[in-house]
Amino acid sequence: MTTAPASQVDSHADILAIGARVMRTEGEALLLFAASLSDSFVKAVDTMYAAKGRVIMSGMGKSGHVAAKIAATLASTGTPSQFVHPAEASHGDLGMITPDDVVVMLSNSGETSELSDIIAHTRRFSIPLIGVASRPQSTLLQSADIALVLPPAPEACAIGMAPTTSTTMTLALGDALAVAIMEKRGFKPTDFRVFHPGGKLGAQLLRVEALMHSGEALPLTGAQAPMGDTLLVMTAKSFGVVGITDAEGHLAGIITDGDLRRNMVGLMDKTAANVMHASPLTIRPDALAAEALGIMNERKITCLFVVDEAHTPVGLIHIHDCLRAGVA
Incomplete structure (x- = not known):
């Protein structure tokens, strides 16, 4: 009978050190990302702000979870937004994306195969496409009207493969876009109340x-x-x-x-x-x-x-x- 190998992390200090290391790694990446923002960020904000329809967020796997959160943040701060799953899009949900919309697509590699149908759809109907990925030469960023490039930064896990730093940077980018659009729109606490009628937040904004x-x-x-x-x-x-x-x-x-x-x-x-x-x-x-x-x-x-x-x-x-x- 075989037994599982003993964990190499078994002390209180080791666990605290891992937590601190992950936070430092991701925090340093965010500072690097903030310093690397360029005109592409401004163009993305202006394009999303000017959308006559909705901002369509999409991504596969972990990027999809981040995209859904960004869509929720945008919607709650005055920018109509919706998450469209790329696999479902290939089976009819492309009809959710109209020429009045703007598509923001997330993919760390920029080569996620499930994104191809949405990319093709935006090109066919001249729908603005904003791509977010870590490789400037990737299919996604080469196809996009506006390319937002994640800076090279190590993932926070020990094997350097689990999406950690990359998803944190993408999530922070989404927050930055949402807040920039929110402030450009002149969004006020009273407007916030309209989209948050329930819970503690809604109560604080009651008149x-x-x-x-x-x-x-x-x-x-x-x-x-x-x-x-x-x-x-x-x-x-x-x-x-x-x-x-x-x-x-x-x-x-x-x-x-x-x-x-x-x-x-x-x-x-x-x-x-x-x-x-x-x-x-x-x-x-x-x-x-x-x-x-x-x-x-x-x-x-x-x-x-x-x-x-x-x-x-x-x-x-x-x-x-x-x-x-x-x-x-």
Whole structure:
């Protein structure tokens, strides 16, 4: 009976050294790549930015996984993009690639046979082709309209064959292209929210207007309203606060539970204007909900009235609304 050879890596220090070596190898390659960027990178950004259709990402094997990630990054930052598998393209999916599109094809060697049908398709229909590979004389880069060449750098594995450094450089190139296009487009946090409505990221980009209570739900009364009527409004709306408006409908003040306690003596003989706290903190409807939450936490209050440019109350946001939406 034969047994597997013992591992040559068996110490804590050896494993840490391997991890550090891989990271240094890939990090040095990225610095080399950054220094080697040329006009081809600028042309690629301009071509992808100008696409009337989508940026089609493609690659086989590990390059295909990287291409799919780049497509997702582009799509989430305002550049319509789609991954097309080269093998599936040869069996009908070429119809996904139109003359309005731009194709970005990844291949470390530039000689991956499965890419040939997409390359031929782009040449036949004059579809811009951006090739990414490590060999300038490869079929892919010789066929491409724009060639992005990966600099010579060793793979990070001990045998120098597993795609490691090369895929890291390709992934970083995709991020660089996406961010350059994003900034060229003037992509804003509000645009980012459109493509990231779910999860923590989406919650951080929610606007106050998306969470605020409005219309009949608002606890409002006039400045001259008797405190008896004011208490009824405050109780019915269940926010523990009531907004006080002046004759023009502007928010003049608020009354909280604390204000009631401070005015207990002769409370029912007073008007809302006698009890209210003037010039309360407010927020605009287009502000980020995270900003509203920050104000409430800092001032130790539970809600904010939302006012428009004329200082007319249009909503109310409660700290519980922010917490339920995942804003933190």
